[in-house]
C-alpha cells in the first residue's frame with residue numbers, strides 16, 4: 001500500500017513536471033480569457049484540475065512579485081545612461097539613434113513598467129520589466145505603442161524638442177510608417193515626468209506619425225503603468241548617422257507640407273524666382289530697427305531678377321503658416337533663436353543667414369552654432385552669421401554674454417548689403433542650375449511622396 005502510494009506520488013510528480021510548461025501556457029491563456037471575460041466561471045471550473053491551476057497561479061504570483069523597481073534616474077551614471085541604466089541601448093536598425101525596445105529579445109520579452117509620480121526628482125520615479133501576463137500588482141496595461149523620450153533638453157523649446165523628436169520620426173519612418181502609430185508619448189527630463197510639448201512639436205509629431213499626440217501624465221502613480229509596446233530614446237539623436245538625419249528631415253518636411261496643404265506640385269516655386277524671407281522675432285533678440293533691416297535686403301533683392309522679400313513675425317504665425325511660409329523660402333534671414341528651427345521646411349539646398357547680439361561670439365561657445373549644425377543635417381546651406389560688434393558696457397554685469405545675450409540686435413547697412421548681394425546672387429544661380437538638372441516632373445514626383453522605408 002505504502003509502495004503503491006509512493007510510486008503513485010512519483011508518477012504524479014513526473015506528470016506534473018511534464019505538464020508544467022503547457023499548464024503555464026494554459027494558465028496564461030486562461031488568465032487572459034478571464035480578464036477579457038470571455039469564459040464563464042462554470043467553464044473555467046471545468047477546464048483543468050484545481051490543484052494544477054493553483055500551482056500555476058502560484059507561479060504567476062511569484063513572477064508578479066519578482067518585477068523589481070529601480071530608480072528611473074540612476075545617479076551613479078552620467079546623463080547619457082542614467083535613464084533605465086541597467087539596459088544598454090543599441091543603434092538598431094543600423095544608423096538609428098541608440099534606443100531600447102520593449103518587449104524585445106533584449107528585455108526577454110518583458111514590457112516596460114513605470115511608476116512615475118515625480119515631476120521634480122527622477123530618482124523618485126522607477127521602472128521595472130515584467131511579462132505581460134504577470135504584471136506587477138496594481139499595474140495598468142497601457143495599450144498600443146508608447147514613444148518614451150528622456151532628454152536633458154526641454155520638450156517645450158522647439159529646437160531642443162526637435163532633437164528629441166527626430167529619432168522617433170526616423171524610427172517610425174524606418175518601420176514603414178506602421179499602421180499602428182504611437183498611442184501615447186511619455187516625456188522625461190532627467191527622469192522627471194514632463195507633461196508638455198510645444199504645440200509646434202506636437203503638430204509636427206502628428207503630421208509625421210498620423211496620430212495626435214497624447215502625453216502620458218501618470219496620474220495613477222505610484223501605481224505602475226506598463227506599456228504594451230515601448231520605444232525609448234534617452235539621448236536625443238546620439239548614435240544617429242548623417243544619412244538617417246537627412247532622411248528624417250526630408251520625411252518631416254514632406255509630411256508637414258502635406259498636413260498643411262502645401263501644393264507639392266508647386267514646390268520650389270518658379271525656377272526663375274528667388275524668395276527671401278525675414279523671419280522676425282519680438283522682444284529678445286529682435287532687430288532694433290526692423291524697417292531699416294528689411295529695407296537693406298529689399299534693396300539688394302531688387303537688383304536680382306525674380307527676387308521678392310517677405311517679412312513675418314514668427315510669434316504670430318500658426319504652425320501651418322510657418323510651414324507654408326518656409327516652403328516658399330529660398331533664403332531665410334533670421335536672428336539666432338528657436339524660430340529658426342523652421343528652416344526644416346525649406347527646400348533642400350536653401351540658404352540661411354543668422355544674426356546675433358553682442359556677447360555670443362565672445363562667450364557662447366559651440367552651443368551658438370546649433371543652426372549651422374541643423375542646416376547641415378537638414379540639407380540646407382548656412383551662409384554665415386553676423387555678430388553685433390559693439391555695444392554699451394554693462395555697468396552692473398561684467399559678463400558680456402549674460403548682459404547682452406537677449407538684447408535687441410542692431411545693423412550695419414554696408415555689411416548687410418554686401419552679404420545679401422553675395423548670397424542672393426549665388427542662390428539665384430544655384431536654383432537655376434538645379435532647375436536645369438532636375439526636371440520639374442521629377443521634382444514634383446519627389447515632393448509628392450513621403451517615402452517610408
Ligand SMILES: *[C@@H]1O[C@H](CO)[C@@H](O)[C@H](O)[C@H]1NC(C)=O
Pocket residue numbers: 086087088
Ligand atoms: C552593456 O555594455 C557594456 C559594454 O559593452 C557591458 O560591459 C555590459 O555588460 C552591458 N550590459 C548589459 C546589461 O547588457
Ligand SMILES: *[C@@H]1O[C@H](CO)[C@@H](O)[C@H](O)[C@H]1NC(C)=O
Pocket residue numbers: 282313316
Ligand atoms: C505680429 O506681431 C508683430 C509684433 O508682435 C506685430 O507688430 C504685428 O502686427 C503682428 N501681426 C499680426 C498679423 O498680428
Ligand SMILES: *[C@@H]1O[C@H](CO)[C@@H](O)[C@H](O)[C@H]1NC(C)=O
Pocket residue numbers: 348349434
Ligand atoms: C543640392 O546641391 C548639391 C551640390 O550643389 C547637389 O549635388 C544636389 O543635387 C542638390 N540637391 C537638391 C535636392 O537640389
Ligand SMILES: *[C@@H]1O[C@H](CO)[C@@H](O)[C@H](O)[C@H]1NC(C)=O
Pocket residue numbers: 389412413414415
Ligand atoms: C560695417 O561693415 C563694413 C563692411 O564690412 C565695415 O567696413 C565697417 O567697419 C562696419 N561698420 C561698423 C560700424 O562696424
